[in-house]
Amino acid sequence: MLDREKLFRKGLVDIKAYVPGKPMEDVMRELGLTEVVKLASNENPLGPSPKALAAMRESLDSVNYYPDGACLALTQRLAEKLDVDPQGIIFANGEDNIISLISKAFLNEGEEMIMADPSFSSFEISTRAVGGKVIKVPIRSDFITDLEAMAAAVTPQTKLIFLCNPNNPTGTINTRPQVEAFLEGLPDHVLVVLDEAYKEFVEDPDYPEGLDYVRSGKNVLVTRTFSKVYGLAGIRVGFAVGHPDFIGGLKRIREAFATNRLAQIAALAALDDDEFLQRVVAVNKEGREYFYKEFDRLGLPYVKSQTNYVMVDTKKDIRQVFLHLQREGVIVRPAYIWDMPTWARVSVGTMEENKKFIQALKKVLA
Ligand SMILES: Cc1ncc(COP(=O)(O)O)c(C=O)c1O
Numbered sequence: 001m002l003d004r005e006k007l008f009r010k011g012l013v014d015i016k017a018y019v020p021g022k023p024m025e026d027v028m029r030e031l032g033l034t035e036v037v038k039l040a041s042n043e044n045p046l047g048p049s050p051k052a053l054a055a056m057r058e059s060l061d062s063v064n065y066y067p068d069g070a071c072l073a074l075t076q077r078l079a080e081k082l083d084v085d086p087q088g089i090i091f092a093n094g095e096d097n098i099i100s101l102i103s104k105a106f107l108n109e110g111e112e113m114i115m116a117d118p119s120f121s122s123f124e125i126s127t128r129a130v131g132g133k134v135i136k137v138p139i140r141s142d143f144i145t146d147l148e149a150m151a152a153a154v155t156p157q158t159k160l161i162f163l164c165n166p167n168n169p170t171g172t173i174n175t176r177p178q179v180e181a182f183l184e185g186l187p188d189h190v191l192v193v194l195d196e197a198y199k200e201f202v203e204d205p206d207y208p209e210g211l212d213y214v215r216s217g218k219n220v221l222v223t224r225t226f227s228k229v230y231g232l233a234g235i236r237v238g239f240a241v242g243h244p245d246f247i248g249g250l251k252r253i254r255e256a257f258a259t260n261r262l263a264q265i266a267a268l269a270a271l272d273d274d275e276f277l278q279r280v281v282a283v284n285k286e287g288r289e290y291f292y293k294e295f296d297r298l299g300l301p302y303v304k305s306q307t308n309y310v311m312v313d314t315k316k317d318i319r320q321v322f323l324h325l326q327r328e329g330v331i332v333r334p335a336y337i338w339d340m341p342t343w344a345r346v347s348v349g350t351m352e353e354n355k356k357f358i359q360a361l362k363k364v365l366a
Contacts, residue, residue: 015128018121022331033329037356039347040333042168042198042309044231046283046350048266049276052232055269056262067261074259074268078239081271082211087244090251091267092258095197095225095238098250100126102221102240103160105249106191107132111159116145118169118338120195123162133157143170143303143311147182154190161186164195165210166202169338169345171305176208183218191219191246198307200229200277201284207306214242221246226263228308229280230270236260237267284308287348294358298365309347311335314365318342321364328360 005013021040028036047053071091079086092098103126107113113127117136124134135158137150145167154161163182166173174182183192194210210222221242227233237259240250259267270276291310295302302312314321318341322334335343346357 009129009131011128011131015125016121018125019337021333022326024331027326027329027331031327036329036331037349037353038331039309039349039353039357040331040345041233042228042307042347043233044228044280044308045348045353046231046276046280048231048235049270049273051273051276052230052266052270055265056235059262059265063261065261067257067259067264069256069258071259071264074264074271077268077271082241084211084214084241085244088214088247089239089241090247090254091237091239091264092254093238093260093263094227094236095195095223096122097236097258098223098238098240099123099162099193099195100129101250101254102193102223103127103130103132104253107159110157112155112157113160113162114150114153114158115162116150116164116167118340119145119162119164120168120197123164123195127160132159139167139170139172142172144172145170145174147174147178151182151185154186156189158190161190161192162195163192164197165208166198166306168197168307169309169333169335170303170311171198171307171309172303173202173204173207173306175204175206177206179208179213183213183220186219188219191221193240194220194222196222197225197228199224200281201308202306203285204306211241217243226267226270229277230267230273231276231280232263232266232270235263235266237263283350284348287351287354290351290354291346291348291358298362309333309345311340311343311345313340313343314361315342316365318344321361324364325357325360328363330357330360332357 024036024038099122109131112133114135115123140146213220223240226237318334333345
């Protein structure tokens with residue numbers, strides 16, 4: 001350990017930092033390309049919600065004022081829309097910020113957090129940052145999160161379970177009967193966080209409504225984001241819904257102005273942009289099906305997805321495929337970071353972007 005690193009909290013230097021999708025600007029600069037398609041971070045290929053964009057444009061000249069720290073107008077509108085108690089909602093600077101707030105608020109040093117492996121890496125980072133212990137439970141061979149094994153991993157030291165449904169990076173869901181049986185069997189010293197970042201893309205009728213578990217008084221928090229279906233990843237808005245007692249605890253340690261002024265204005269407008277939401281979901285479905293058809297033609301295994309990304313097995317060293325795809329102007333997420341050395345996670349883009357990716361993939365694999 002370096003001298004300066006000794007000053008850090010115990011365990012901090014062992015934390016692996018979050019690896020974001022490679023930015024387009026970096027690839028363009030490094031490879032001298034003028035056009036690059038980024039299908040690496042599950043962003044919205046149709047841009048931001050037009051209603052959100054218009055509302056932000058109208059409000060630009062008010063950014064000299066602090067935002068409303070409590071997000072009152074946005075909270076009220078969301079509570080109506082979701083039919084939940086406004087006291088049971090908290091907004092923050094993206095869902096990522098909510099995840100780290102939850103770890104800070106609930107985990108004592110040494111307490112255990114259970115997550116699927118692979119799943120969203122923020123669960124691990126936020127747990128380690130507060131001295132919690134990370135328990136990873138491998139997914140099943142059909143790529144579905146193994147709730148029976150996760151339940152079996154619960155000990156008297158377990159405090160949190162992060163259940164990503166649909167799961168990132170696999171794109172699979174746990175069904176209502178699976179989640180219900182899981183929740184029923186848990187002791188009451190355990191809090192389950194249902195991460196529903198990709199909820200709007202799910203088609204499976206057996207997908208559970210996480211808010212029902214909040215309404216029925218279970219130890220459950222539901223977390224969601226405006227980054228995906230509403231196209232607001234760059235402005236950062238995420239929220240949690242839960243019992244007002246849980247949410248009250250989170251509010252004690254939230255930064256005073258965690259959700260910025262433009263973000264609140266954008267999210268409020270986006271909530272009423274149903275037309276955009278429907279278009280995004282339709283374009284995504286078409287793109288997903290196009291990917292399946294092309295992967296079938298190429299004889300590449302893939303995981304059927306309920307989200308805006310698909311995992312595909314290129315059957316070649318993904319580090320090499322990733323580099324070659326970049327030279328063709330396409331950025332995907334190489335899955336070696338999840339110990340899947342021949343797989344890639346590919347976000348669904350516009351049809352033009354999807355075709356560019358498939359063309360590049362064919363060239364690279366040939
Ligand atoms: C499963 C999951 N949860 C949470 C987030 C974070 O969302 P946000 O952009 O609101 O921080 C992401 C972002 O990719 C995600 O994939």
